Amino acid sequence: MVEVRAAAPEYRTVSGTVIPFREVTLSAQTAGRVVELTGAEGDRFEQDELLARISDDRLLAQRRAAMSEMRVAEAAINEARMQYGREMISPQSRSLGQMPGMGMPSMFDQMFTRPMGQFMGFGDPSLDRHTDLYSRYVGVDQAQARWEQARARVEELDAAIRETRSEAPFDGLLMRKHVEPGDTVQPGHPLVTFGYVDYLRIEAQVPVRLVAAFSEGDVVPARLDAGGTVQARVSRIFPMADPRRHTVTVQFDLPRGVSGGPGMHVSVGLPSADSAPGHALIPQSALIPGGALPRVAVVDGEGQSRIRAVRLGAVRDGEVVVTSGLEPGEYVLLQGERQRPSHAPATPGASGYHHPPATPGLAPGAQM
Structure with missing residues (x-):
């Protein structure tokens, strides 16, 4: 055993x-x-x-051109804002210079001709003023959009110039x-x-x-x-x-x-995979020959032997790995020890376990 x-x-x-x-x-x-x-x-x-x-000469030249476009857009914004302010203070629709004549004839046109034309359905000074204000506002908005477009171009070129430099992303080799x-x-x-x-x-x-x-x-x-x-x-x-x-x-x-x-x-x-934790190792002679499944004779704490089916793994130098069915610390019988009755206890001696002789007239147990 x-x-x-x-x-x-x-x-x-x-x-x-x-x-x-x-x-x-x-x-x-x-x-x-x-x-x-x-x-x-x-x-x-x-x-x-x-x-x-990497060389950035071409990108720098493009950036200078974009900066020039940005300055042109800034000037256009200032001009558009000035035109809008003038329209707010001195509407073009009410300008004396819009009517022919000068002096008294022009004043006569403003006082009598224009109101009479509006009354007869030939014009609407309030609509003209609203249209002129909206036109000046659109001019300011368009100039602002051109400036933002030029600024975006400058930022794009700045990013491209930075990408010509490859820098260390962290300390390393x-x-x-x-x-x-x-x-x-x-x-x-x-x-x-x-x-x-x-x-x-x-x-x-x-x-x-x-x-x-x-x-x-x-x-x-x-x-x-x-x-x-x-x-x-x-x-x-x-x-x-x-x-x-x-x-x-x-x-x-x-x-x-x-x-x-x-x-x-x-x-x-x-x-x-055959040496996972919990796997057991027994001699090949502990296997019972024959049968559909591998079996061993396990001795319990009372000395009784019982047949138990096991699952086997790799074979190592006359020993076999048991992947399931046995736990380390249990005892199994070897091939020459499986002839005693199953109910006859195995008694430990000074040098190990010894089997007592079979009693005459006692019915033998299952052969292991």
Whole structure:
């Protein structure tokens, strides 16, 4: 009779790559020629420091033209406001200069001719005044709209000029340069790759069958090519699997200050599905041959043996993993010990458990 032991964790090794904790690729936002590229690969930069710059001569010329349009629009606003104010104080519809003649004839026209024409249906001075005021107001509004349009153009060009400068988004390391000074780029062309390397991660493609054996937050061993084995924490398990390779992308956080850097190879030990917590380990000789399901003879606390069906996992050097049906700490009978009656207790001796001889005339129990 042997005691059921807990199955020791069994690890499968997968290959991974060290990556920065954060990594961004800065791309060109405007067309132009690269005029400045500060630093070399491996140099450290603080946040907002200049990394690359594209020529902005064309944008500066366009901005000067837009500023001129803005000044013209400001002058048009002032003129339109002045015309509107004059219409408010001295309506054009009541101006003496609108009627022919001068002196007494013009006054006669204002006093008698215009009222008589209005009475006969040939004009409406109040409607004329309202129309003139509205026309002057529209002139002010249109001039204001042209000024706002010119200002928006200036702001657009200012944003484009700022985008000619690629600055560090955070403290980190210049990892790769994709261009050199003098290169001509178009929008979307990568300039530099920048990463935060104070903390490092591992990214590995893990077979789907191994993913179920661990979860986020678990700690697993990892061995870097730079030397030494460290403990890595599972930080992220991607929800989708690669349909062609049948693997899942998993990221692991490395401790701060580990040797090595981004791009290095690393081996990660992952528990297999057969070594999950709670699995038991028994000798293969404890299995009862025959039958549709694997069975073992389990000895209870009173020394009685009972048949129990179990579910098996992997086989390791003459021992087999039991995934369900047994708990560590229980006792099972081996192949040569399953001939005694089921009700005959097993008594522990000085060197282990011994079985008492069968009593003559006692009906034998079920054969194990």
